Amino acid sequence: MAQIAASVRRERERAGVSLTELARRAGIAKSTLSQLESGSGNPSVEILWALGVALGVPFSRLVDPPKPQVRVIRAGEGQITYSERADYAATLLASCPPHARRDIFRIDAQPGEPRTSQPHNPGSVEHVVIGTGRALVGPADDPVELGPGDYVTYPGDAPHVFRALEPGTSAVIVMEHV
Missing domain, CATH: 1.10.260.40 (lambda repressor-like DNA-binding domains)
Known part of the structure; x- marks a missing residue:
């Protein structure tokens, strides 16, 4: 009971x-x-x-409620999706479970062409934390420069960009969906 x-x-x-x-x-x-x-x-x-x-x-x-699970994805493991135009790879770490509205990605990027994203669903928000390297991240018309440990959040329902400024740039992106 x-x-x-x-x-x-x-x-x-x-x-x-x-x-x-x-x-x-x-x-x-x-x-x-x-x-x-x-x-x-x-x-x-x-x-x-x-x-x-x-x-x-x-x-x-x-x-019989769901039991919390421990899940480990080591660096270099997981399902990777590559950009067509930029040296940018997104590894899905956790997809959105029922009744939650977020996805978590690990990003590995190299300098060169930026990864420009078109708007996601209305109300979407992205959160980015840089792990290594430096990057320009955020709204396509006004990205901010971030370094290791820096965090930015911005509307995901407007064009946005991720441009690595140093080799071996990595980040974690959390996408909130409404």
Whole structure:
């Protein structure tokens, strides 16, 4: 019961809804939901199904939530995508899981032609941290120069650029999707 209680509370908070609103959406009494979240309730399959539908999550996520996993991708490993015009390689480190809206990439780039990106979906935001080397990064019409450890964030829904200024430039890019 404690695991189910924690799962329901976690998913309700993730959805950003109140006890009252979730109870209304699921068609159950608020007191029933309150007891369930406190661990003192004994929910039926029907109640858990109704909560899953109201929260937009599979039934299984309420009764057997996903376990955090440790995943290591060593430098030089992973699925690499290369630019056609620039000496630029993007390695996808973590794709966006359900109900999250971000992807994480490791970038390896060399001086020369910049990697110019067309706008992504409206509301997208990119976050970049330089690991090694130096680069011009950000809006295509006003990029900023970054060095190791420097961070920049900028709208991803406008043209943007990544231009390595030193050999062996690397970075991590986190793309937020709306």
